[in-house]
Amino acid sequence: MRGRRLSLLLAALLAIFPCAAIFSSTASAEPVKIVNIGHGYYAGALYVAKQEKLFEKHGLEPEISYVQGGALALQAVLTKQVDVGILSYEHVLTAAVQGKQIVSIFNVANRPVNNIIGSGKLVDGSEKLGIGEKVVRLKGRRVGVPSANGSGEKMLKVLAKKFALALPGDITMAYLGAEAAGYVAAFQKDLVDAALPFEPAGVMVEQAGSGRIFLNLMSGEVPEFRDLIFMTLTAHPDTIAQKPDLLKKVALAFGEAQRLLKTDPARGKALLAKEYPTMTPDSNDKVYDTVSQIWPLDPRMTEAQARATFAYLQPEGPHPIDFPKTFTNRFLPD
Numbered sequence: 001m002r003g004r005r006l007s008l009l010l011a012a013l014l015a016i017f018p019c020a021a022i023f024s025s026t027a028s029a030e031p032v033k034i035v036n037i038g039h040g041y042y043a044g045a046l047y048v049a050k051q052e053k054l055f056e057k058h059g060l061e062p063e064i065s066y067v068q069g070g071a072l073a074l075q076a077v078l079t080k081q082v083d084v085g086i087l088s089y090e091h092v093l094t095a096a097v098q099g100k101q102i103v104s105i106f107n108v109a110n111r112p113v114n115n116i117i118g119s120g121k122l123v124d125g126s127e128k129l130g131i132g133e134k135v136v137r138l139k140g141r142r143v144g145v146p147s148a149n150g151s152g153e154k155m156l157k158v159l160a161k162k163f164a165l166a167l168p169g170d171i172t173m174a175y176l177g178a179e180a181a182g183y184v185a186a187f188q189k190d191l192v193d194a195a196l197p198f199e200p201a202g203v204m205v206e207q208a209g210s211g212r213i214f215l216n217l218m219s220g221e222v223p224e225f226r227d228l229i230f231m232t233l234t235a236h237p238d239t240i241a242q243k244p245d246l247l248k249k250v251a252l253a254f255g256e257a258q259r260l261l262k263t264d265p266a267r268g269k270a271l272l273a274k275e276y277p278t279m280t281p282d283s284n285d286k287v288y289d290t291v292s293q294i295w296p297l298d299p300r301m302t303e304a305q306a307r308a309t310f311a312y313l314q315p316e317g318p319h320p321i322d323f324p325k326t327f328t329n330r331f332l333p334d
Contacts, residue, residue, distance in 0.1 A: 028059070029059055029061035030060055030061065030246055032061065032062055032063070032250060033084070034046070034062060034063070034064050034084045035065050035067060035073045035077070035082045035084075035086070036064065036066050036086040037068075037070050037072075037086065037087070037088075038067075038068060038178040040113060040178065040198040040199065041198070041200050041288075042113040042199065042231055042294065043086050043108065044257075044258075044261050044272055044295065045258040045261060046064070046086060047271065047272060048260055048268065048272070049253045049254060049256070049257040051271050051274060051275070052271070054252075054257055055249075055250075055253050057256075058249040058250075058252050058253050059249060060249050060253065068178065070090075070091055070150065073085045073087055074087060074091045077102050077234055077235065077236055078095065080238060083247070084234065084239075086232075088230060088231055088232070089104055089230060089306070090313050090315070091234070092232070092234060092326050092327070093310055093326065094313075094317075096315075096317075096321045096325075097317025097319050098317045098318075098319065099318070099319045101236075101237050101325065102235065102236055103234060103235055103236075103237060103328055104229060104232035104233065104327040105235055105240075105250075105251060105328055106233035106255070107229055107230075107232055107296055108232055108258070108299070109296075110227055110228055110230055111218055111226060111227075111294040112151070112218060112228075112294070113218070113230065113291075114196045114199065114202060114218070115213050115216050115290075116156075116213070117187075117202045117206070117211045117212065117213060118193065118194045118213075119190075119192075119193050119194065121193070122137060122138075122194055123211070123212045126214065131159075131215065131221070131222060132162075135160065135165065136163055138160075138165065138170075138171055138193075139165055139171070140170065140171075141171060141172070141193035142173075142174055142192045142193050143192060143193065144173075144174040144176040144186050144196070145174070145195065145196050146175070146176065146177055146178050146196075146198060147175055148173070151313075153196075155196065155217070155225065155312065156196065159215075174186065174191065174192050176192075176197070178198055179201070181204075183201040183204070184201075184208050187205050187210035188208065194214055195211070199287050199291050200283065200287040202290070203283060203286050204279075204283065218291070218293050219293055224308075224311075227305055228305055228308055229301050229309050230294070232301075233250065233254060247331045248331045250331075251331040251333075254299070258296075258299065259297065261295055262292065262295055262297045263297075265288065268288060269284060272284060272287075299332060300329045300332060303323050303324060310323075
């Protein structure tokens with residue numbers, strides 16, 4: 001009888017201990033709240049880190065949210081509703097000139113996250129034209145962008161000003177949001193002549209036979225948009241002061257994910273195909289090849305990059321910018 005009781009006790013302990021270990025591991029994980037703008041392909045490192053359990057590997061329990069528009073993501077970081085936001089450096093600079101501070105801690109993309117896609121009528125015959133000649137071709141055209149006064153429209157303003165076009169005036173803007181279907185429909189219904197959509201929208205327009213790349217910003221065709229701080233992980237200064245270990249873990253997870261994307265394209269494509277299950281394998285491969293050009297292998301940032309980004313954005317506000325305070329590399333591994 002005593003032996004039977006001992007056997008039952010041992011069986012119970014063996015059943016309990018694995019569960020206890022799992023509970024202990026989960027309980028010890030540090031929660032981290034991350035917000036991303038939409039579901040753009042540019043945030044590939046986020047999706048890889050999530051699928052490969054890289055957050056958990058570094059002792060984090062991620063809570064990831066997606067919002068429509070940079071303004072909402074910026075507000076979430078400014079009000080400390082989240083620990084980390086995937087935001088454009090434009091938001092960091094815009095906040096800075098208004099006397100508000102958020103800090104970039106990891107360079108997710110060092111080039112624009114969109115190309116200028118043109119209709120067949122616009123692109124035909126432009127293959128041998130220079131950048132200025134192509135920009136001048138946009139005079140009198142309708143150009144779609146995700147949002148009013150967003151980075152796409154600002155880049156277009158820079159190009160227009162450089163080549164003597166007025167915006168607004170010479171170019172008519174259409175605000176189409178972030179979803180790929182909206183851009184495909186706009187081209188098919190002849191509502192726009194060109195657009196600067198987030199990927200995968202550009203590739204989807206191409207594959208629908210409705211447009212082609214007119215200016216390849218993501219490849220570095222336009223010098224002003226080559227080596228920038230474009231999309232970053234950002235945090236509030238209070239979060240930096242209070243949770244430095246957490247931010248270091250986040251940077252480690254993103255660093256591993258981005259390194260995988262840059263050094264193992266086959267694996268990267270397979271992982272991102274799971275994130276975009278409605279895309280065909282061919283579409284996913286093409287989007288990956290397009291977007292992988294903007295992911296830096298080294299996520300460090302420099303003041304030269306910061307100033308180059310400011311040079312084309314020119315955010316207006318009463319406060320001067322102290323560039324070294326807008327970014328930090330302290331959470332990146334040596």
